[in-house]
Amino acid sequence: MKADILVIGAGIVGSTVARELSRYDLRIVVVEKNCDVAFGQPTKANTGIIHAGYDDKPGTVKAKLCSRGNALWHKIAREIGAPLEEIGSFVVALKEEDMSILKELKRRGEKNGVPNLEIIEDIEELFKMEPNLNREAIAALYAPTAAITSPYELAIAMAENAAENGVKILLDTKVKGIVVKNEEIKAVQTSKGRIDVSYVVNAAGLYADEISAMAGINYFSINPVKGEYWVFDKELNGLVQHVLFPVPTPISKGIVVTPTVDGNILIGPNANPTRDKNDSATTASGIDEVFAGALNLIPKLAEKKKRVIANFCGLRPEADTNDFIIEAYDEARGFINAAGIKSPGLTAAPAIAETVTDLLRKSGLELREKDGFNPFRKPIDRSVRKFDMEKANNLIARDRRYGHVICRCEHVTEGEVVEAIRRGATTLDGIKFRTRAGMGRCQGGFCGPMIVRILARELKIPPTKVTKKGSGSNLLFGENKSLLKETSK
Numbered sequence: 001m002k003a004d005i006l007v008i009g010a011g012i013v014g015s016t017v018a019r020e021l022s023r024y025d026l027r028i029v030v031v032e033k034n035c036d037v038a039f040g041q042p043t044k045a046n047t048g049i050i051h052a053g054y055d056d057k058p059g060t061v062k063a064k065l066c067s068r069g070n071a072l073w074h075k076i077a078r079e080i081g082a083p084l085e086e087i088g089s090f091v092v093a094l095k096e097e098d099m100s101i102l103k104e105l106k107r108r109g110e111k112n113g114v115p116n117l118e119i120i121e122d123i124e125e126l127f128k129m130e131p132n133l134n135r136e137a138i139a140a141l142y143a144p145t146a147a148i149t150s151p152y153e154l155a156i157a158m159a160e161n162a163a164e165n166g167v168k169i170l171l172d173t174k175v176k177g178i179v180v181k182n183e184e185i186k187a188v189q190t191s192k193g194r195i196d197v198s199y200v201v202n203a204a205g206l207y208a209d210e211i212s213a214m215a216g217i218n219y220f221s222i223n224p225v226k227g228e229y230w231v232f233d234k235e236l237n238g239l240v241q242h243v244l245f246p247v248p249t250p251i252s253k254g255i256v257v258t259p260t261v262d263g264n265i266l267i268g269p270n271a272n273p274t275r276d277k278n279d280s281a282t283t284a285s286g287i288d289e290v291f292a293g294a295l296n297l298i299p300k301l302a303e304k305k306k307r308v309i310a311n312f313c314g315l316r317p318e319a320d321t322n323d324f325i326i327e328a329y330d331e332a333r334g335f336i337n338a339a340g341i342k343s344p345g346l347t348a349a350p351a352i353a354e355t356v357t358d359l360l361r362k363s364g365l366e367l368r369e370k371d372g373f374n375p376f377r378k379p380i381d382r383s384v385r386k387f388d389m390e391k392a393n394n395l396i397a398r399d400r401r402y403g404h405v406i407c408r409c410e411h412v413t414e415g416e417v418v419e420a421i422r423r424g425a426t427t428l429d430g431i432k433f434r435t436r437a438g439m440g441r442c443q444g445g446f447c448g449p450m451i452v453r454i455l456a457r458e459l460k461i462p463p464t465k466v467t468k469k470g471s472g473s474n475l476l477f478g479e480n481k482s483l484l485k486e487t488s489k
């Protein structure tokens with residue numbers, strides 16, 4: 001196989017880079033070792049905040065790209081039909097010493113180009129905007145441009161739109177080596193064969209250091225930092241109106257309380273380094289730490305503890321350089337790193353894609369805009385879930401499967417599950433991330449078996465071959481009572 005550019009990794013960064021490059025007349029291939037896009041740890045498990053951009057020190061790459069990314073997402077999310085709600089954020093001061101931090105964050109934000117930042121010291125006004133906020137709060141930095149999204153939906157939508165614009169996405173394809181000759185990129189060796197290519201973008205998340213070393217660039221390492229979460233039932237919808245941060249610590253933005261775009265309340269993450277890039281287990285102590293942190297902002301959560309429906313953990317891909325590494329290299333011409341993309345990587349992704357495109361241009365790649373680039377993704381009809389009954393009835397009249405609710409918690413119909421499979425889902429998690437079936441109160445207890453049956457029917461495979469998230473995660477291992485039959489023989 002031959003291509004002009006090969007992007008390694010179909011997380012939010014790889015998918016966004018691919019979609020940006022699909023404006024140009026180029027043969028673009030994305031290779032992803034998982035069986036689906038957005039299955040990498042940080043992209044599927046993060047807070048889903050499109051940060052305003054006041055956190056990072058002016059002059060860092062992160063600072064430059066965060067506020068730019070925020071502005072770009074507002075436009076792109078509309079184009080690709082992904083959720084983005086500009087609800088604004090507060091950094092909450094609980095004691096006098098916190099005030100100097102709020103002022104510093106405001107100064108940083110203004111230097112980073114963040115619009116309309118304001119320190120609210122009128123406590124009545126603050127509690128009117130956030131009625132359940134800790135009564136000990138004395139002020140808050142208000143950033144009205146902060147927004148919330150669904151990170152996996154965003155990544156899936158970007159990958160879909162890239163594919164609609166001609167990008168080839170090769171799943172279950174692991175990069176094993178990079179061929180560099182005379183200091184130029186020549187090819188990439190994958191688990192499915194060699195791809196001849198002159199330009200490579202490394203967007204491999206937690207593994208970006210290992211990929212970079214394959215091209216001979218090995219001056220940094222990526223160290224995972226765990227972040228754990230609680231997700232609360234939609235019954236708590238309305239408990240908070242904005243994204244609420246405590247004042248930040250030197251290692252993280254702190255434990256957040258936020259609504260999600262789907263109507264849940266999310267709390268987390270903590271920040272605990274781990275050596276294992278596969279260690280996404282939650283821990284009892286970590287979960288307790290997160291709950292205690294959230295109580296500092298919303299004490300009322302104490303009486304809602306039992307309304308938790310899930311806990312999960314994400315892994316930050318933290319570079320030892322402590323900044324994003326977005327660079328081209330003379331010793332491996334054509335190789336571009338987009339590495340060390342920890343928070344605010346989700347926010348910055350479209351600005352990272354612009355920077356990568358610029359580096360490719362400077363490295364000699366000819367970028368000719370092609371006719372017919374379509375920024376709009378083919379829309380998905382969600383009228384049943386939104387109880388838009390006129391549209392829903394029309395949809396059901398056209399296809400009765402839209403009248404068959406599969407996931408009762410999230411009101412997902414068989415029609416939507418089949419549509420998700422047509423759009424590329426092959427696993428239970430693939431359906432979950434595209435439709436939310438299995439993300440509600442019962443966490444898939446009711447819809448799981450039905451989705452297995454639909455996946456088997458649509459993919460024409462036996463139910464025993466259906467997996468949760470690809471190879472090695474089969475859900476069934478035999479027919480009903482097969483073990484009983486075996487022993488009675």
Ligand SMILES: Cc1cc2nc3c(=O)[nH]c(=O)nc-3n(C[C@H](O)[C@H](O)[C@H](O)COP(=O)(O)OP(=O)(O)OC[C@H]3O[C@@H](n4cnc5c(N)ncnc54)[C@H](O)[C@@H]3O)c2cc1C
Pocket residue numbers: 008009010011012013014031032033034038039040041042043044045046047048049050051173174175176203204205206207211226227228269314315316317341342343344345346347348
């Ligand atoms: C706890 C937590 C909270 C966060 N909260 C926020 C937030 O609220 N807002 C925000 O802006 N950012 C946030 N972030 C940061 C954000 O999630 C990340 O910056 C972003 O997801 C990184 O995306 P990525 O595409 O670089 O990495 P990934 O999602 O890891 O994607 C890389 C892909 O490369 C693939 N890959 C790796 N090696 C190979 C190989 N050899 N061959 C082929 N494919 C390969 C992987 O399978 C993966 O799919 C948070 C991160 C964490 C962990």
